[in-house]
Amino acid sequence: MSQLESAIAANAADAESSGTPASAGASGAGSGRLALRLASLLAFVLLWEVASRNRLHLLLVTFENVPAPSEVLPALWSLLQSPKVFHHAGNSLYRVFGGFFAAALVGIGLGLVIGRSRRAADLLLPPLEVLRPIPGVAWIPLAILMFPSSELSMIFITFMGALFPILLNTIHGVEGIDPRLTATARSLGAGRFRLLPEVILPGAAPSIVTGLSIGMGTSWFCLVTAEMIAGQYGIGYYTWESYNLQRYADIVVGMVLIGVFGMGSSALVRKLGVLLTPWYQIKGARSHD
Amino acid sequence: MTDFIHHSAGIELRDVRIELGHGKDRFTAVERINTSIQPGQFVCLLGPSGCGKSTLLGAVAGHIPLAAGSLGLDGEAITGPHPDRGLVFQHHTLFPWKKVVDNVAFGLKMQGVSPAERRDRARELLALVGLSGFENKYPIQLSGGMQQRVEIARVLINQPRVLLMDEPFGALDAQTRWNMQQLLLEVWGRVQTTVLFVTHDIDEAILLGDRILVISHRPGRIREDLRIDAPRPRGQDWVTSDEFVRLKRHCLELMREAQQPTVVASSNGEPSAVFA
Numbered sequence: 246m247s248q249l250e251s252a253i254a255a256n257a258a259d260a261e262s263s264g265t266p267a268s269a270g271a272s273g274a275g276s277g278r279l280a281l282r283l284a285s286l287l288a289f290v291l292l293w294e295v296a297s298r299n300r301l302h303l304l305l306v307t308f309e310n311v312p313a314p315s316e317v318l319p320a321l322w323s324l325l326q327s328p329k330v331f332h333h334a335g336n337s338l339y340r341v342f343g344g345f346f347a348a349a350l351v352g353i354g355l356g357l358v359i360g361r362s363r364r365a366a367d368l369l370l371p372p373l374e375v376l377r378p379i380p381g382v383a384w385i386p387l388a389i390l391m392f393p394s395s396e397l398s399m400i401f402i403t404f405m406g407a408l409f410p411i412l413l414n415t416i417h418g419v420e421g422i423d424p425r426l427t428a429t430a431r432s433l434g435a436g437r438f439r440l441l442p443e444v445i446l447p448g449a450a451p452s453i454v455t456g457l458s459i460g461m462g463t464s465w466f467c468l469v470t471a472e473m474i475a476g477q478y479g480i481g482y483y484t485w486e487s488y489n490l491q492r493y494a495d496i497v498v499g500m501v502l503i504g505v506f507g508m509g510s511s512a513l514v515r516k517l518g519v520l521l522t523p524w525y526q527i528k529g530a531r532s533h534d
Numbered sequence: 535m536t537d538f539i540h541h542s543a544g545i546e547l548r549d550v551r552i553e554l555g556h557g558k559d560r561f562t563a564v565e566r567i568n569t570s571i572q573p574g575q576f577v578c579l580l581g582p583s584g585c586g587k588s589t590l591l592g593a594v595a596g597h598i599p600l601a602a603g604s605l606g607l608d609g610e611a612i613t614g615p616h617p618d619r620g621l622v623f624q625h626h627t628l629f630p631w632k633k634v635v636d637n638v639a640f641g642l643k644m645q646g647v648s649p650a651e652r653r654d655r656a657r658e659l660l661a662l663v664g665l666s667g668f669e670n671k672y673p674i675q676l677s678g679g680m681q682q683r684v685e686i687a688r689v690l691i692n693q694p695r696v697l698l699m700d701e702p703f704g705a706l707d708a709q710t711r712w713n714m715q716q717l718l719l720e721v722w723g724r725v726q727t728t729v730l731f732v733t734h735d736i737d738e739a740i741l742l743g744d745r746i747l748v749i750s751h752r753p754g755r756i757r758e759d760l761r762i763d764a765p766r767p768r769g770q771d772w773v774t775s776d777e778f779v780r781l782k783r784h785c786l787e788l789m790r791e792a793q794q795p796t797v798v799a800s801s802n803g804e805p806s807a808v809f810a
Contacts, residue, residue, distance in 0.1 A: 428597055429627040433692060434617040434644035443640075447631040524631045524672045 312494040320494035336478040344403025356415025381406035381467030406467030407460035414456025418449030454518030543695035549603035564754035578743035586754030620689030626681040628673035635669035641692040659687040679710040
């Protein structure tokens with residue numbers, strides 16, 4: 246890179262990092278910006294409160310039955326006080342992480358093989374390509390028929406949700422490895438089997454981390470729908486049950502919990518990704534691959 | 535400091551022809567390459583861009599198969615890549631995920647040397663190329679010149695019998711390139727390995743080589759085998775000498791001919807068409 250190119254890249258990187266909420270928050274943005282963000286959040290809640298209190302009709306959408314924040318907060322508090330919350334949250338977390346870890350194992354494993362070998366790609370990819378566009382939700386009826394317990398069928402659905410983002414990103418990462426790196430490793434004495442841990446896996450790691458992060462999101466998405474239909478406990482089930490029992494405030498409590506847990510698990514995956522790819526976090530590393 | 539001297543090897547090239555591409559696009563990159571390189575010799579392959587000199591180097595490295603002829607290292611046929619033949623590219627191929635010290639130690643790791651021992655050895659080689667203190671940096675944190683130094687140290691840790699370099703300083707600015715050339719000569723003086731060095735830079739070839747093989751444009755053939763007998767160490771006095779200028783003028787003439795689509799005499803005296 247020339248000095249001019251580097252200077253432009255550095256400038257662009259600065260502009261970018263100050264524009265994204267996550268990095269700016271982490272690097273300790275000015276208190277003015279923090280205040281602005283809190284104000285934005287507060288304004289959102291306030292508008293919601295006003296709309297619900299006044300049972301607002303806005304042409305297509307009505308707030309007539311939407312619980313106001315002032316009703317949701319006590320409902321949330323009472324759920325957090327009761328032992329039920331551990332039951333629901335525990336079940337949901339177990340299903341998401343069970344399916345997610347299985348998907349990570351299968352997705353990364355298959356992705357490495359398919360990305361490395363043309364024959365494996367020809368052999369394994371066609372059925373996977375047919376299965377890929379089928380959304381996790383569409384698997385629900387068949388999953389119930391296929392597995393002995395509804396618990397396993399829900400884990401299977403979160404598995405299907407997370408599998409494809411992980412698999413495809415792993416393949417993409419493996420195929421994107423600079424062939425000069427594998428040639429060099431071989432020149433320096435690496436045999437076929439040393440290439441995998443020394444070059445292929447670390448070379449594909451940034452892309453795999455992206456796949457894991459997307460997969461965690463889709464995993465939650467699939468879980469909640471599965472729980473609404475097949476569950477007996479879980480946050481998705483709780484949300485749907487609240488609707489059936491006409492406890493409208495609890496619907497929103499369920500939604501808030503889904504949001505918080507989904508966000509938390511994605512943050513966990515991101516954090517893990519940062520720890521696993523330290524070289525990729527250095528400023529400027531991303532423009533070089 | 536440990537002894538750096540390697541057991542260097544000779545290279546024999548016999549009627550080498552290399553074809554590249556598939557189907558209709560297949561073409562002959564180099565042909566009728568016949569020469570022997572003595573152990574410990576520093577040989578530059580000089581030619582215009584696209585003349586096939588890098589392809590020839592790739593074949594010696596064992597990454598590109600021959601269409602005809604044979605390549606030997608001390609009489610043994612070259613069949614694939616081997617740590618005996620260390621390869622350095624123009625743009626570094628350091629592993630971005632390994633720290634500098636672990637990049638250099640990679641070859642020893644593949645041999646099963648213990649972590650402590652291979653890191654010690656890597657530190658010695660980093661000192662040899664003037665990079666002590668950068669052991670725990672990642673490659674991305676180094677300048678282009680430093681990355682090439684690490685690259686050279688990484689190749690040397692395997693004590694290669696032949697060092698293959700493909701325009702290793704082509705992407706560096708003039709000042710850094712001069713420093714790297716001097717460093718390479720100094721290192722080569724200590725390790726005494728055979729070097730095959732590809733370049734299109736006439737000054738670089740005359741500065742570094744014991745011999746220059748001038749390669750004509752596609753299909754690449756040895757246009758001339760030049761001996762450079764100037765004493766070493768070679769520095770500024772050499773590159774400003776009358777002899778250097780005379781050789782440079784001669785090489786410029788050869789390069790001009792090599793680039794043009796004219797009928798020229800090939801190395802064995804037969805006329806042949808050369809197309810740019």
